[in-house]
Amino acid sequence: MADSSSVEIRSIPFHDAEGAEKTLADFGDGPVLIVNVASKCGLTPQYEQLEQLQREYGDRGLRVLGFPCNQFMGQEPGSMEEILDYCAVTWGVSFPIMDKIRVNGSHAAPLYKALKKARNHEGAKGPVMWNFEKFLLTPSGEVHRFRPQTKPDAPEVIAAIEASLPA
Template sequence: MKYIFIASAVLALSCTKNQPITEKPEVIMEQQKNVDPIYQFKVKDITGGEFNLADLKGKKVLIVNTASKCGLTPQFEQLEELYQKYKDQNFVIIGFPTNDFMSQDPGTNEEIAEFCKLNYGVTFPMMSKIVVKGDNKEPLYQYLTQKDKNGLGDFDVEWNFQKFLINEEGKLAKVINPKVSPTDAEITNWIEGK
């Protein structure tokens, strides 16, 4: 029975529910013309202080839901590498710990912050632990996953380390599968405007 559960979990992770964006850029711009940017949101950082997303105006942003005890947790290293490479080029990463997937981040905010710093040297902004799926989903994640709010599409948060790319206007530009490395060309080319 245990093996059936594990096989089912692996199969579920490998099946992508989110369809790639196929619309032309001008169609996407039209769809997003009347949606508000992410600048409307304020969240709590990992120490409980207010983090106003309006402070990110003019920057490209990678939003990622993280976990400390996941098979993808080593992506923290690549996220930090990406942040160090591009942080001086109007780019920022924001990490949101979540315990939503198989309870893979059960610690407190303090424990998560210490884990990220000690094990991966994380310096990019980490936020307080949130819910990214279901009825109690954080309002920012409602925005990221609902077409009527983001103008781009309806998306499921498939697993830990799903990446949402936000353009300089504060609008959702791309959604990247959890298994895709943060240093993948799809992400770096987007940051560089290629």
């Protein structure tokens, strides 16, 4: 169910990899899959599945956005240039990678402060557990939250994406 917070979430500013201010609204009014990513994590192979989702559903409005985060055991230590190069060369990432952020704590990015209010399928909300936690913001304003171990191509993720796309 949509609520006023969905409009607020789409208008919260953040920065892209070049430092330009953006909001989720800049990426259209379709569904957006927001993921905190890291290059040196055991879950890093999820980049491949995230890229596949962007390729498969991008023409129908899905936007995958990666937000590098170094808060979990220092697993994203590189510069933005290093991160972008790694994503492109190693995983063929074509979806946008934003500027490095914090997802937890008092200095968490405002976007993540808002997203963390969403509950996952088990009813849990609160701090991001690890790298590759996924938030799907639908056009109707729902936020679906998937924990890091849930792969981007898991049936529940695909079902939530497909349900949020135009017919």
